[in-house]
Amino acid sequence: MFARVVLAEAVKxxxxxxxxxxxxxxxxxxxxxxxxxxxxxxxxxxxxxVNLQFNSGxxxxxxxxxxxxxxxxxxxxxxxxxxxxxxDSERWQGTLEAVLLSPANRVAILLGxxxxxxxxxxxxLIALVLSWIAIIxxxxxxTDYFALVLSLVxxxxxxxxxxxxxxxxxxxxxxxxxxxxxxxxxVMFLSGQVFPLQSMPGFLLPFSYLLPxxxxxxxxxxxxxxxxxxxxxxxxxAALASMVIIFFTLSMLLANYAEKRAKQKATLTEF
Amino acid sequence: xxxxxxxxxxxxxxxxxxELFGLLGPNGAGKTTxxxxxxxxxxxxxxxxxxxxxxxxxQGECVRKIVNMVAGGERMLYYRLTGRENLKYFADLYxxxxxxxxxxxxGLLGLMGLSxxxxxxxxxxxxxxxxxxxxxxxxxxxxxVLFLDEPxxxxxxxxxxxxxxxxxxxxxREQGKTVLLTTHYMYEAEEMxxxxxxxxxxxxxxxxxxDELKRNMPSGFSVEILVTQLTDxxxxxxxxxxxxxKVITTDYEGEVEGEKVDRLIVNVANEKAVPQVLGxxxxxxxxxxxFNLRGPTLEDxxxxxxxxx
Numbered sequence: 001m002f003a004r005v006v007l008a009e010a011v012k013x014x015x016x017x018x019x020x021x022x023x024x025x026x027x028x029x030x031x032x033x034x035x036x037x038x039x040x041x042x043x044x045x046x047x048x049x050v051n052l053q054f055n056s057g058x059x060x061x062x063x064x065x066x067x068x069x070x071x072x073x074x075x076x077x078x079x080x081x082x083x084x085x086x087x088d089s090e091r092w093q094g095t096l097e098a099v100l101l102s103p104a105n106r107v108a109i110l111l112g113x114x115x116x117x118x119x120x121x122x123x124x125l126i127a128l129v130l131s132w133i134a135i136i137x138x139x140x141x142x143t144d145y146f147a148l149v150l151s152l153v154x155x156x157x158x159x160x161x162x163x164x165x166x167x168x169x170x171x172x173x174x175x176x177x178x179x180x181x182x183x184x185x186x187v188m189f190l191s192g193q194v195f196p197l198q199s200m201p202g203f204l205l206p207f208s209y210l211l212p213x214x215x216x217x218x219x220x221x222x223x224x225x226x227x228x229x230x231x232x233x234x235x236x237x238a239a240l241a242s243m244v245i246i247f248f249t250l251s252m253l254l255a256n257y258a259e260k261r262a263k264q265k266a267t268l269t270e271f
Numbered sequence: 272x273x274x275x276x277x278x279x280x281x282x283x284x285x286x287x288x289x290e291l292f293g294l295l296g297p298n299g300a301g302k303t304t305x306x307x308x309x310x311x312x313x314x315x316x317x318x319x320x321x322x323x324x325x326x327x328x329x330q331g332e333c334v335r336k337i338v339n340m341v342a343g344g345e346r347m348l349y350y351r352l353t354g355r356e357n358l359k360y361f362a363d364l365y366x367x368x369x370x371x372x373x374x375x376x377x378g379l380l381g382l383m384g385l386s387x388x389x390x391x392x393x394x395x396x397x398x399x400x401x402x403x404x405x406x407x408x409x410x411x412x413x414x415x416v417l418f419l420d421e422p423x424x425x426x427x428x429x430x431x432x433x434x435x436x437x438x439x440x441x442x443x444r445e446q447g448k449t450v451l452l453t454t455h456y457m458y459e460a461e462e463m464x465x466x467x468x469x470x471x472x473x474x475x476x477x478x479x480x481x482d483e484l485k486r487n488m489p490s491g492f493s494v495e496i497l498v499t500q501l502t503d504x505x506x507x508x509x510x511x512x513x514x515x516x517k518v519i520t521t522d523y524e525g526e527v528e529g530e531k532v533d534r535l536i537v538n539v540a541n542e543k544a545v546p547q548v549l550g551x552x553x554x555x556x557x558x559x560x561x562f563n564l565r566g567p568t569l570e571d572x573x574x575x576x577x578x579x580x
Contacts, residue, residue: 008363094346102364103335263314
């Protein structure tokens with residue numbers, strides 16, 4: 001039952017998004033354009049490097065690679081913010097009530113919606129691959145492929161489960177999608193997306209370590225560009241794994257709370 | 272400052288298994304709120320409600336398994352999905368046995384005359400087709416209790432008639448489902464409902480079989496009068512007459528010799544009161560265009576219980 005609802009919700013969300021040949025075209029064309037944009041943007045910085053400190057070690061990374069990984073993981077984060085906003089459009093369409101009228105598991109619905117957005121993100125990965133083929137200057141240094149894959153998977157799961165939590169805000173309130181706007185800039189700054197975390201004022205670091213994107217960026221950058229092993233990024237991976245568990249549990253609790261409050265405040269419909 | 276409105280106030284009623292019950296009332300009376308509470312889409316601030324013995328607040332999941340709801344006004348469907356995709360999606364949410372999904376979806380689409388357009392996106396459907404698809408969605412989980420919230424709102428006469436007949440004959444008579452219908456179309460309630468309840472300003476003001484309620488109406492007769500040159504003073508003085516139980520003015524679209532026509536429904540104790548009422552209108556310089564004496568209809572009951580004297 002759980003898996004069936006997850007699949008149904010993910011397929012529906014994707015179908016609602018990819019509803020015509022035109023949407024397929026733009027879904028492919030936009031990341032391709034993004035790839036070209038990245039290429040020309042970072043071309044002048046090719047062969048430059050940046051130092052990144054983690055767990056008392058310092059790693060020298062390719063600057064273009066550092067920036068592209070930052071941009072792509074951040075894009076994934078914003079896709080997860082949009083997973084929350086999708087419930088807002090359900091409210092506008094009047095389908096939120098139809099969904100919550102069913103006995104389907106609420107966490108399965110949240111997971112399905114978040115996964116659909118995660119699948120959408122795959123188009124961004126196409127941009128990544130194409131960009132890197134174009135930007136052959138990027139110096140990739142992988143010594144532990146398992147650590148790299150685990151870093152990607154855990155980053156992916158942490159942000160999907162974070163997306164589930166954000167979805168509950170949109171079930172709870174008609175103005176839940178405001179969170180999307182509020183979170184984008186602070187997360188961009190605090191996660192170290194555009195600059196190494198050690199440049200950040202110390203008093204802000206505790207806030208950085210609350211974000212899955214911070215650990216995801218660290219783990220992926222170090223394993224992909226800095227030749228780091230599993231042992232080197234173990235702390236970041238442990239933090240990501242903990243966040244997956246915390247966010248998933250939180251989404252279960254928040255889903256029930258948000259639905260109950262929305263039913264008390266009659267906010268399941270827009271009008 | 273937030274104004275607190277009590278949407279429902281001590282509403283208390285029971286519906287029997289296999290019954291088609293109509294909840295009638297003007298806009299804003301509390302009909303939709305009642306339905307949404309019963310199908311767990313709203314949580315009441317007080318009181319208790321049960322569906323098939325399940326508490327709608329404490330056992331919401333059990334309730335959701337056995338109910339469904341169809342609302343008027345083209346909502347509750349995904350316009351970018353086809354009709355078939357919509358139904359399959361909701362079949363998954365309700366955990367309809369996989370081997371039954373295709374047959375059930377096809378059966379419902381056929382029953383509602385949508386088979387030919389099943390694979391078109393809903394955004395290409397007409398209003399009537401969307402409403403019929405909504406009914407399919409409402410029946411996808413084979414619910415024991417079906418809530419219909421103004422299901423024929425905005426539909427063509429023929430489509431609405433077919434829908435009413437389908438619900439009455441197939442859903443209630445053949446399949447034995449319990450249906451709670453809300454509507455403010457009195458002919459619809461008269462045609463379909465076993466029992467009705469009148470709700471006004473959040474309170475249930477009358478409940479019973481339509482024929483019983485008509486029999487028990489304080490005044491057994493109504494005079495429908497079409498009149499021109501009607502004044503507020505004429506209405507007030509008419510209300511003061513002892514033989515008059517209730518006077519209701521309703522909108523009427525029409526003119527006679529360039530003058531606006533108003534429609535009055537005057538509840539009187541017996542037919543002997545009619546000449547007195549007409550005489551009074553003449554004395555007030557109102558021009559009676561026509562009058563008609565009749566026994567009470569559900570519309571009279573509606574006006575009696577939910578309108579002002």
